[in-house]
Amino acid sequence: MMIETVKLTKSFKGKNVVDEINFYIDEGESVGLLGPNGAGKSTTISVISSLIKPSAGDVKLYGKSIIKNPAAIRKILGIVPQEIALYEELSAYENLKFFGEIYKVKRSVLEERIQEILDMVGLRERQKELVKTFSGGMKRRVNIGAALLHRPKIIILDEPTVGIDPQSRNHILETVQKLNKENGTTILYTSHYMEEVEQLCKRVYIMDHGKIVASGSKTELLNILSSEDTIKIHLNETSDDILKKIQQIESVRHVDETDDGIRIISKKGNNILSSLIHTVESQGAEITNYQIETPSLEDVFLHLTGRTLRD
Amino acid sequence: MFAVFKTQIRKELRSPWALILLLVGSIVLTLIFANIDQDTSTTVPIFSTEEKKEEVLNKWEPLLNKNSNFNFVVEEDTAARKLVEEGEHTAVLQLFEHDYRLITNSSMPAVQMLEDYVHMLFTTEAQLQAAAGNNNVAALRAEVESYLQEAPLQIQTEALDGGEVPDYNMGLQLLFGFTLFMAMFTIGFQVNAVSADRANGVWDRMILSPISKTAMYTGHLCYSFFIGFLQVGLVFLIFRYILHYDLGGHLGMILFVAAIFSLSMVSVAMLFTGFIKTPEQFQVIYSSVIPIIPVISGVYMPPGTLSNPILLFIADLFPLQHAMNSLMDIALYGAGWDDIALQIAFMLLIGVICMGVGINLIERRNN
Incomplete structure (x- = not known):
């Protein structure tokens, strides 16, 4: 076990932002930390990386606490913060050089290392340009590059794809995948984009309100919903009354309105179609489309927390 | 420390206009006001x-x-x-x-x-x-x-060293005053880079690197001192060797006082950083407070004009008053090291206290 947290708690003004969480990361693993905004992911990362001290509990690196000796984790850690932590008035090359210098990368290898990373993040051709002239996606790529100069054993990425174009997003995801598969770098990836975590991580921790509400591989998490069906229906007209009436159907566990229809989570095996048609028609509406979906991690999150990831 | 120092220089070279503006400003203001002041009738x-x-x-x-x-x-x-x-x-x-x-x-x-x-x-x-x-x-x-x-009763005046009492040179006072005033801005804006680094996350990244906090602070503060001192030194040298102002015969001592003043002002700016949360707040508050200091220190007025003990006390809390006294004593009256030792000690004391409190406040907020 490379990193382990034991009843990790962090309070701000009497409120537990991180509440007695336990998790572990094995060496070479790619682990996702999933949760909506305000779930406590960034605070958890700050404590693990030794940036802030926990109010209670412990963080262990190879079984030894890092609370009193943060240097141990700092040596092998590369952190990609959520915000663009770069000097915008300097070029990509100058930024990487600065971070290489503060990480005490030997001068003889620094130049080679910078070019290698610029290749990896796809910015070699634009290395002399100022960061402030870059698009959001390019800035985020430099932001990641700055964490790789000292070849860390573990990289923590805090929502590295927020607000960027799909091309840059794909580039970042490929880079992270490459780091994990080809270099054996351990990854802790936080996001509120379910599909990213599904793509990158073998194991996932789901956080909400400062607690870990579920954990496991994708299959294990999906099994949580093995006793439920996700049904999506389209109506010719919708109202709050119809949603309330559907909710009252005996086997229905959850109803919510999404961008493309009404999502219903019900007990597996109960054929609720006839009840649904009856309920909808009693409200003067009609079902125009009906489909039973394979559950996704998004459905698991909804099931566990009662809200969607983007809430 | 050197990585931080070098990066600040790179940033400055990328956009040196604020520094150039403040440097030219202190020269222009001195030329305008010192010349106007010569005609006092x-x-x-x-x-x-x-x-x-x-x-x-x-x-x-x-x-x-x-x-x-x-x-x-x-x-x-x-x-x-x-x-x-x-x-x-x-x-x-x-x-x-x-x-x-x-x-x-x-x-x-x-x-x-x-x-x-x-x-x-x-x-x-x-x-x-x-x-x-x-x-x-x-x-x-x-x-x-x-x-x-040839009156039977006459008043005769002579300087402490027995020589002629020099005429008070208001132009020189304004030269020193405006130069130090502009340097206060330069130094403040440089120290504000600490707040900016904290706000944009670079500070946290540095904390997680092998570089020590002492090295982080030292890199930033040495750079702020260097730029402030460079500005003051350049202005004095321009006035001395290009505009041929008489700065007395002890240019080395004048530059030494400028160095101590710059050091002390870095600490004062650090104290502001400790109290203020964001770089934007720093710019607003620092820019509002700093112009008051030369006024209460009597920089723009002939000596003795300000007599309010409260204002004089407040002025004593800032390095400007002590630097002005030292510089005028050196340039006008040829004061030696003994004569300015107390003023230097005051500036160093202000520096030590402000730096200690400032860094303490910043660290407390981090925790």
Whole structure:
């Protein structure tokens, strides 16, 4: 076990932002930390990386606490913060050089290392340009590059794809995948984009309100919903009354309105179609489309927390 | 530390305009205000409505202009009245053969000083007139003046070293004052880079690197000191060797005081950083407070003008007052190390206290 947290708690003004969480990361693993905004992911990362001290509990690196000796984790850690932590008035090359210098990368290898990373993040051709002239996606790529100069054993990425174009997003995801598969770098990836975590991580921790509400591989998490069906229906007209009436159907566990229809989570095996048609028609509406979906991690999150990831 | 220092220099070279503007600003302000200040006399329009107007004005105008503090200029009656009515002059003087009338639009102390001077002149002339009787008044005046040159009781002044007491040089005071004032801004804006790094996340990244916090602070603060000192030093050297200002014979000591001042101001700026949360707040608050310091330190006024003990106490809490005293003592009176030791000690003390409190506040907030 490379990193382990034991009843990790962090309070701000009497409120537990991180509440007695336990998790572990094995060496070479790619682990996702999933949760909506305000779930406590960034605070958890700050404590693990030794940036802030926990109010209670412990963080262990190879079984030894890092609370009193943060240097141990700092040596092998590369952190990609959520915000663009770069000097915008300097070029990509100058930024990487600065971070290489503060990480005490030997001068003889620094130049080679910078070019290698610029290749990896796809910015070699634009290395002399100022960061402030870059698009959001390019800035985020430099932001990641700055964490790789000292070849860390573990990289923590805090929502590295927020607000960027799909091309840059794909580039970042490929880079992270490459780091994990080809270099054996351990990854802790936080996001509120379910599909990213599904793509990158073998194991996932789901956080909400400062607690870990579920954990496991994708299959294990999906099994949580093995006793439920996700049904999506389209109506010719919708109202709050119809949603309330559907909710009252005996086997229905959850109803919510999404961008493309009404999502219903019900007990597996109960054929609720006839009840649904009856309920909808009693409200003067009609079902125009009906489909039973394979559950996704998004459905698991909804099931566990009662809200969607983007809430 | 060197990585932080070098990066700050790279940032500065990328956008050096603020630094250049402050450097040029201190030179331009000194040139403008120091030159204006050399002509300290107050212009007072004079006129007469007497029948023998020419005769009256010809008599009093040269007598009035014997005092270099005032410059009496003959004007037409209506033009003179209009000047005071429109507020272009505070007072004008109407002259009669043996009397005068002061027409004023305010009761400022300067008007009282003018009245005192004119009153004394007319009284003296009346006394001379009375003493001369039917004889020539001009001859008696010349006799009195000649007598006063060799009067039995005379005041003699000499400097502490026995030499001549130098004239106070207001231009020099303004040179030092504006230069240090502009350097306070430069230093503050450089120290604000600590807040900026904290706000954009670079500070946290540095904390998680092998670089120590001491090295992080030292890199930033050494750079702020370096830029502040460079600015002050450059301005002094430009005035000394290009504009040929007389800065006295101890340029090395002057630069030493500038270095201690820069060091102390870095600490004061650090104290501000400790109290303030964001770089934007720092810019607003620092830029609002700093211009007050030269005013309460009496930088723009002749010495002794400010006597309020509270203001003098507040001024003593900032390095500017001590640096100004040291610089003027060195440049004007040739003060030695012993003479400025106390002022240097005050600046260092301010530096140590402000730095300690400032860093402590920043670290507390981090925790």
